[in-house]
Amino acid sequence: MTFAYEIPLLILLLVTAGGAILMKDLMSAVLLLGCYSFFLALVWAWLGAVDVAFVEVVVGAGLATVLFLLTLFGTAPKDGRLRRPPPPLAALVALPLLGVLMLYAAKDLPEFGDPNSPASTHISPTYLQQSFQDTHTPNVVTSVLMDYRSLDTMVETVVIFTAGIACVLLLRRKVS
Amino acid sequence: MIQPHDSIIVQSLGRFLVPVVQLFGLYVLFFGQYGPGGGFVGGVILGASMILTILIFGHDASRSRLGKKLLHGDGVGMLIYAGVGGLCLIGGGEFLNYAHLDIPGLETASRRSLGILLTQIGVAVDVAVSAISIVFSLSAEEIIEDSMNV
Numbered sequence: 001m002t003f004a005y006e007i008p009l010l011i012l013l014l015v016t017a018g019g020a021i022l023m024k025d026l027m028s029a030v031l032l033l034g035c036y037s038f039f040l041a042l043v044w045a046w047l048g049a050v051d052v053a054f055v056e057v058v059v060g061a062g063l064a065t066v067l068f069l070l071t072l073f074g075t076a077p078k079d080g081r082l083r084r085p086p087p088p089l090a091a092l093v094a095l096p097l098l099g100v101l102m103l104y105a106a107k108d109l110p111e112f113g114d115p116n117s118p119a120s121t122h123i124s125p126t127y128l129q130q131s132f133q134d135t136h137t138p139n140v141v142t143s144v145l146m147d148y149r150s151l152d153t154m155v156e157t158v159v160i161f162t163a164g165i166a167c168v169l170l171l172r173r174k175v176s
Numbered sequence: 177m178i179q180p181h182d183s184i185i186v187q188s189l190g191r192f193l194v195p196v197v198q199l200f201g202l203y204v205l206f207f208g209q210y211g212p213g214g215g216f217v218g219g220v221i222l223g224a225s226m227i228l229t230i231l232i233f234g235h236d237a238s239r240s241r242l243g244k245k246l247l248h249g250d251g252v253g254m255l256i257y258a259g260v261g262g263l264c265l266i267g268g269g270e271f272l273n274y275a276h277l278d279i280p281g282l283e284t285a286s287r288r289s290l291g292i293l294l295t296q297i298g299v300a301v302d303v304a305v306s307a308i309s310i311v312f313s314l315s316a317e318e319i320i321e322d323s324m325n326v
Binding site: 070 | 274
């Protein structure tokens with residue numbers, strides 16, 4: 001039953017990802033990447049991760065697309081130097097084997113939403129039961145991110161800060 | 177260098193849309209404790225409204241509004257975030273343990289709620305300013321022709 005919505009979404013994901021790789025016109029590739037992010041956000045929302053879906057829409061489909069487009073304005077919409085050599089034979093053999101290995105390993109993963117899986121028995125019940133009394137924050141995701149795991153979030157903010165500074169320093173040109 | 181857009185439709189729609197987007201960004205930022213959203217997404221939406229301003233009204237228009245000093249404001253969000261942690265230290269607790277924020281008249285849970293809100297504002301400022309400064313630096317000057325032929 002659950003596959004009714006997932007399979008078309010996953011096919012759309014594959015199609016948009018493959019199209020973004022194979023497209024010669026870089027502008028179309030960027031827009032296809034935006035579509036990919038949007039479908040990925042639909043998958044997240046379908047799995048119940050609304051916060052992640054929100055971030056994926058805003059950052060993946062919105063901000064990243066704009067940044068890619070601005071980069072294209074600064075360079076060229078079509079890269080003529082792009083020559084794709086055929087993939088080496090080792091990759092053609094190794095990558096399907098890797099995929100088979102991953103599918104084999106995926107059989108041992110717990111069922112989606114299994115209450116007895118390790119992820120939902122270790123510390124998650126504590127967060128789910130205690131977070132409102134502890135922090136007066138109804139959204140458990142926010143209280144975990146910003147309160148229980150606050151130091152992690154601070155270092156993530158440092159990462160964004162560093163990325164912004166590095167981009168500005170690398171792209172700095174003299175402003176006329 | 178991005179020039180102002182010619183079309184009057186785009187200009188008028190932009191004048192209408194930018195405040196709406198900013199309002200929505202603030203809503204997402206301050207509603208993150210009650211629904212999906214939070215500092216990161218709110219900051220990106222606020223930054224996106226500024227990017228929309230740049231794309232519609234040109235590079236110079238928004239530069240005069242925001243000021244080139246914006247590029248140097250990248251660390252303000254970090255300062256807010258780490259400053260909240262420092263206030264917790266001053267209040268006698270561990271770093272970023274909001275229960276020790278030294279605010280009289282608030283119980284522990286409300287202090288932690290307030291700490292979450294303050295740090296979210298810090299994240300939002302940091303993300304928004306980073307996004308805008310990246311866009312500024314990407315659109316700062318015209319194409320360098322030589323770099324395409326290397």
